Amino acid sequence: MTNVAVRMRLLQQSxxxxxxxxxxxxxxxxxxxxxxxxxxxxxPMSAGDLTRAAKLSPAATTTAIDRLERAGFVTRSRDTANRRRVLVTSTPAARAAEKEVYAPLGEAGTSALHRYSEEQLAVIIDFLDTARQIQEDQTARLKQLPTRK
Structure with missing residues (x-):
């Protein structure tokens, strides 16, 4: 079990x-x-949905959107169905960055997974789902503890 825990820490660090x-x-x-x-x-994603998904305050989300917009990765527009709602949309520059950064990672990962059988992949998927659930549960536990100053 120690070997698995060590490798999980190394994976997180990577x-x-x-x-x-x-x-x-x-x-x-x-x-x-x-x-x-x-x-x-x-x-596109509404600013409110981004706030919830990123677990940021509305002000912090606005600041992040401002920076992403200045970097040329997103645009903002009013939702035509609800004028109070702001939609954030990726730009072609963001899609190009996604392709440059993440496509090679996905291709390398897919290639590496070909060495496993369907049964082995099922175990890997179960392990990853279990590890994610543990991580989410432990995150919730930490959020219940009083913060230290």
């Missing part, structure tokens, strides 16, 4: 390092990168 490198390449901070990823996955 995700963090990749996100740092991607943010640096794109001239973004990690929060803005996370927001851009959410927008690309839910394009």
């Amino acid at each position: 995700f963090d390092a990749f996100d740092d490198a991607a943010a640096t390449l794109l001239g973004l901070n990690r929060t803005d990168l996370r927001c851009l990823d959410l927008i690309l996955a839910n394009d």
